Amino acid sequence: MxxxxxxxxxxxxxxxxxxxxxxxxxxxxxxxxxxxxxxxxxxxxxxxxxxxxxxxxxxxxxxxxxxxxxxxxxxxxxxxxxxxxxxxxxxxxxxxxxxxxxxxxxxxxxxxxxxxxxxxxxxxxxxxxxxxxxxxxxxxxxxxxxxxxxxxxxxxxxxxxxxxxxxPIDFPTTGSLVIADTGVPGQTKTAVASVAAKLTQDPARYQPLIEAIGQATSQAALALAQDDLPLLGRQLMISQNALRQLGVSSPALDKLVAAALSAGALGAKLTGSGQGGCMIALAKAPAEAGAIRRALEAAGATTTWQYDLVESEDPS
Ligand code: MEV
The missing domain is CATH 3.30.230.10 (Ribosomal Protein S5; domain 2)
Structure with a gap:
């Protein structure tokens, strides 16, 4: 060794x-x-x-x-x-x-x-x-x-x-993602198990939500390929709505999502397993990310990062 x-x-x-x-x-x-x-x-x-x-x-x-x-x-x-x-x-x-x-x-x-x-x-x-x-x-x-x-x-x-x-998938776009931490820990194991329990208890109600997220993801890939940020933003919202109904959002995440949308984000959603943790918001351009960041911090985010999609790396 x-x-x-x-x-x-x-x-x-x-x-x-x-x-x-x-x-x-x-x-x-x-x-x-x-x-x-x-x-x-x-x-x-x-x-x-x-x-x-x-x-x-x-x-x-x-x-x-x-x-x-x-x-x-x-x-x-x-x-x-x-x-x-x-x-x-x-x-x-x-x-x-x-x-x-x-x-x-x-x-x-x-x-x-x-x-x-x-x-x-x-x-x-x-x-x-x-x-x-x-x-x-x-x-x-x-x-x-x-x-x-x-x-x-x-x-x-x-x-x-x-x-x-x-x-690998290309991100040929001018938008930015703002990432914000609720400061609340979220356990992946618990969140994944809670979704599994819902799917077992009431598949007719919850399985369509899983499929809706899958369709939104395919649409998001199309939006990225066409550089259509409003379409991408709508897919993020469809997915957040389904994730909320699946029980993996939280009051802190919902509050940050609302704050980002009020500050002009094209879409916003939790990221990762949820029930705490981080959310993301889509800004039309890097110049608009600052206002969204400030709104998220005012709404209680403990840390925010900016990730310009065109660079596909290095948030600040
Ligand atoms: C966790 O980061 C992502 C989940 O989809 C779980 C997984 O993919 O294993 C919630």
Missing amino acids: KKSQGISYAKIILIGEHAVVYQQPAIALPIRSLTVTATLTPRTDGRQQIASIFYQGSLTDAAQTPFAGIATLIRRLLTFFEAPAQGFDLAISSMLPPERGMGSSAATAVAIIRAVYQAFDASLPHDRLLNWANVSERIIHGNPSGLDAATASATAPQWFVRGQAPT
């Missing part, structure tokens, strides 16, 4: 969350200025130590903590490389707020998998990376679609359908 480093990104789901669990498409983008970095340094004393904001301590003790899913991933990776007892220091530094719909757990897994493969000088095909990320995502989230890991490991916006290879 040699010293190594793996990097991954925050993700923002433009449209399609929750429905993507049920085979509908989704569009998501990596935020390349918000990174997770995993640095792996071999130790000769056999100790396996982790230092991160989520967990500090030995790999063994992590079993009883929220870091257990990632710890299982690390153990399986070491076993795969026939080095289960290899000592190491693993330092994880993350710019992502955890439990805010930005894919913190998937990004952490992707950074660690990349670091471990590099440490053992092994090449890492993309489908294998995504399979490995699923190990911890299944433990942490129960029934992950794979969208978070696919986006955390990508460098361009992605069109994603569960079980298929993700494909």
